[in-house]
Amino acid sequence: MKSISKYYHWLTCALIVMITLPAQAKTWRVSPKGKLPSVQQAIDLASPGDTIVVEHGIYKEKTITVTKPLYLLGINYPVLDGERKHEVLAIKSSRVTVEGFLVQHSGYSSYNDIAGIRVYNSRLVTIKNNKLFDTFFGIYTQHAANCTITGNELQSKAVTELNSANGIHCWKSDSMHIVGNKISGHRDGIYFEFVTNSLIEKNYSAGNVRYGLHFMFSHDDKYVENEFFNNGAGVAVMFSRGVTMIGNTFRENWGGAAYGLLLKEISDSRMEHNRFLKNTVGIFMEGTSRMKIVSNDFDNNGWAMRVQASCSENEIVGNNFRGNTFDVGTNGSLVLNTFNGNYWDKYEGYDLDRNGTGDVPYRPVSLYSMIAERNPATMMLFRSFMVSLLDKSEKIIPGATPENLKDERPQMRPFKR
Amino acid sequence: MIIATSVTKKFGRLTALENVSVTCNKGQSIALIGPNGSGKTTFIKCLLGMVVPDSGFITFNQQNIIHDWKYRSHIGYMPQVGRYPENMTIAQVLDMMKDIRREQKAALDEELIEAFQLGKIMNKRMRTLSGGTRQKVSAAIAFLFNPDMLILDEPTAGLDPLSTEILKEKIRKEKHKGKLILITSHILSDLDDIITEVMYMQDGQLRFHKSLEQLKEDTGEKGLSRAIASIMKANAQ
C-alpha cells in the first residue's frame, strides 16, 4: 500500500507540472491577412507547449513540418493545401495535437508514400476532428506510439487499387487509438501493419476500393463497434494473433471477390456480437485456428461462412444464421471445428422435449454448396429444380457432405440481441 | 374448271390414290362412285387441299392449288362427317363461317337454313346435335356462300326422307344455275335424276369417267344403280 501511495504522489506532481505548463504557454494567431500569414512561420517562432490558432483561410505552404510539441488549432476549418504535389503536414515531434483543419490535395506518387498528415517516429500525438479531402494517404503513422486519431473525416477519390492509397495507415506503431473516424474513397479504409496493442473503435469505413480495414502482422489489437459498408472486398485480417472483434457491422460487401471478413492465418482470437449483413461471404476463413466465434448474427449473406479445410479448433457457438443462401461452405471432408448451439433458420428438425434445442443435429453444409465449391461452373444450376431435389435427398440420407460438420444442439429460436 | 393430273397419295403402305387424272367442267354434275375404301374421300380432300398429294398436281381455274388457298372460296364443301367445335352453337358456327369468308360480298344463300328449319335450334351447342342435324348444318354451310363448285361427300347419309328430298331439290336447283357439282354417295338411287357424269373409283384408281348416257349404253341397263352393280359384278369376277 505504501509503495502505491508513493507512486500516486509522484503522479500528482507530474500532473501539476503538465497542467501548469500550458498556462505559461503562448498562443500564436495565424490568419491570411494578419501579421502572421504562415503556419510554418508560426511553428518556427513558437516554443514547445505553445498553441497556434489558425484562422479560416487557404494556406498553400508546401509541406508544413511540426518539430516541437505544439497545439495546432484550426478555426472554421482553415485549408492546408498541398497543391497536388506535397505532403501537407509532417509531424516529427511527440505531444503534438492537430485539430480542426481541412487538409486537401496532397501529392500523388507511385513510389513515395505521400500523406495528408504524417506522423514520424513520435509518441502521444493527437489528430482530431480534421477533414481530409483528396489526399493520397490520409493519416499516416510510422514508428508511432500512444497516438490518438479521432473524429476525422477522410474522403478521397480512389478508383483503382493501383492509383490509390490508404485512409488511416499505421506502420510499426503501438498502442494507437483510432476512434470515430469516417473514411471513404481510399484503397483501404484503415491499414495496420506491425501495429500492436491498439484499439479501433466506432469508425465508419465505406466505399473504399479494396478493404474497409486491412490488418497485417498486427497482434493483440481490438476493434469494436466499427461499421464496414460496401467496400470493394470487405475487411481482411491476416497473419495476426490475439485479435478481438466486438460489435462490428459488416454490411453489403457484394462482389465477385468480396467478403464481409477475410480471416487468413489468424489464431487465438475472439469475435463477439458482430453483424454480417448481405455480404457475398460473411466470414471467409483460411488457416485460422483457435478462434472463438460467439453470438454473432449472419443475415442474408451468400455464404454465412466459408471454412477452408486448413482451419482447425475454431468454435462457432451461439450465433444466428438467417436468410443466408448457404450457411456454411467448405472445401474438404475433414472438419476440425466445432459448431454448437447456433440458430439456423433452415433447420427443419423438431424439439420433442421442449428444451429449446433441436433433437436432431443440423448439417449446415448443403450438398449443392459442396458441389459448387468443388466445381464452380455448377453455379449455373443454382436454384434449379434439380439442385433442390438433390439437396432435399441429401438432407434425408446424408452421404456426400462432411460427416462431422454438424451442430448437435441447434436452437429452435433465434437469439435475441 | 378443275383438272387433276396423275395424283398419287400413299398413307404409309396403303396407296389411297394411284395416278388419278380427271377433268371436271362447269355445269357438270358428277357422281363419284366406288366401293368403301376406294379413295373417294381422299380424292375430295386432295381437291380441297386438306390432303397434300405425294405426286401429281391439281389445278383449279388453271391455278395449281398447292400455291393457292383463295380458290377454296369458290368451293362449298359438305364433309362426310361434319366435325365442329363442340362448344359452339349453330349460330356461332354460322357466324364464324360468315365472318371468315366475308371477303366475298356475294349475297348469302340461306335457303337451306330455312328449309331445314335450323332457325329454331340456332342456340343449341354442336355437341348436343344428332348426326342428321349436323348433316343439315354441313349442307347449309356448303351452300351458304353461293359457290361455283359444290363438293358433297355422302350428303344424304343420316338424313330423313323429307330432308333428303329438300337437299336433292336444292342440288338440282344449283345444277341448273350451271355450277359444278361433285357428289359421292352409296345410295345410288338418290343420284339417278341429278347427275350427268359418273366417275368410278376402285383401289385408289380411277376406273372410268363417262357421261351417264354413255354408261347406260355400255352396260345396257336403264338405271344408274343397276349399271354400277353390273360393273362391280364384272370387276369382282
Add this chain to the structure above:
Amino acid sequence: MKKIIKYVILDILRNRIMIGYTLFLLIIALSVFGLEGNPSKGVLSLLNVVLIIVPLISIIFSTIYVYNSAEFIELLVSQPIKRRSLWMSIFTGLASSLCTAFFIGCGIPLLIYVPDATGFTMLGMGLLITVIFTAIALLASMFTRDKAKGIGISILLWFYFTLIFDGIILFLLFQFMDYPLEKAMIAFSFMNPVDLGRILILLKLDISALMGATSALFRDFFGSGQGMIIALLIMALWIILPLWFSVRRFAQKDL
C-alpha cells in the same frame, strides 16, 4: 387472321381450366407475398412457380387444345384460309391467353409487391417462357395424331427442360471438371430456355455476386447489356424455331 385469333381466344376463355390456372397463380403469388414479410424471399418462392409450373401448364394446355380442336382445324382448312395463318392464329390465341393468365395471376402481384428490376425481369421471363412452351407444344403436337401420345411427348419435353437437361449438365460438369468449362456453360445455358430464364432472374436478385464469386465469366457475360441482349435473342429463337418447324409440318399435314 385476326378473326381466327378472336375465335381461338373466345374458345379458350370459355375453358374452365384457364380460369383455374389464373386463380391458382393468383392464390400462390398472393400467399407467397402475404406470408413472407420480405418480398425478395417471396420472389424466390415464386421463381419455382415460374420455372416449373408455368412451363408445365403452358405445354400441356396447348397440346391438349390443339388435339381437341382437330375438328375446328379441319373445318377451317377446307375454307379459304391460308394454313400458315390458321396455325399462327392458333399459336397467337393460345400464347396470348396463357400470357394473360400469367399476367393476371403472377404479373400483377409482382408489380404490386416488387415494382423494381427484379419484378419486371421475372414478369418478362414468365411471359417469355409461356410463349416458348406454347411454341414447343405446337411442335410436339405435330409429331403424332394420337392425343395420348402427344400429351406424353409434351410431358417428356417438360421433364427434359426442367430436370433431365440439368442432370445431364451436372454430369458433364463433373466428367470434364478438369477443363475450363465456363464458356461452355454459357453455351449450355442457351440450350434450355428454363435455365436461361432462371439465370437472368437470379442475376437481378443480387445473386450476381454469388455467381461471380465462383465463375466471373458467367456474371460478366450475363451482367453486361450485350450479354442480356444476346440472351433475349436466344429466348426469341426458342419461340421462333419450334414455331417455324411446326408451321412447316402443319402446311404439309394431311387432315
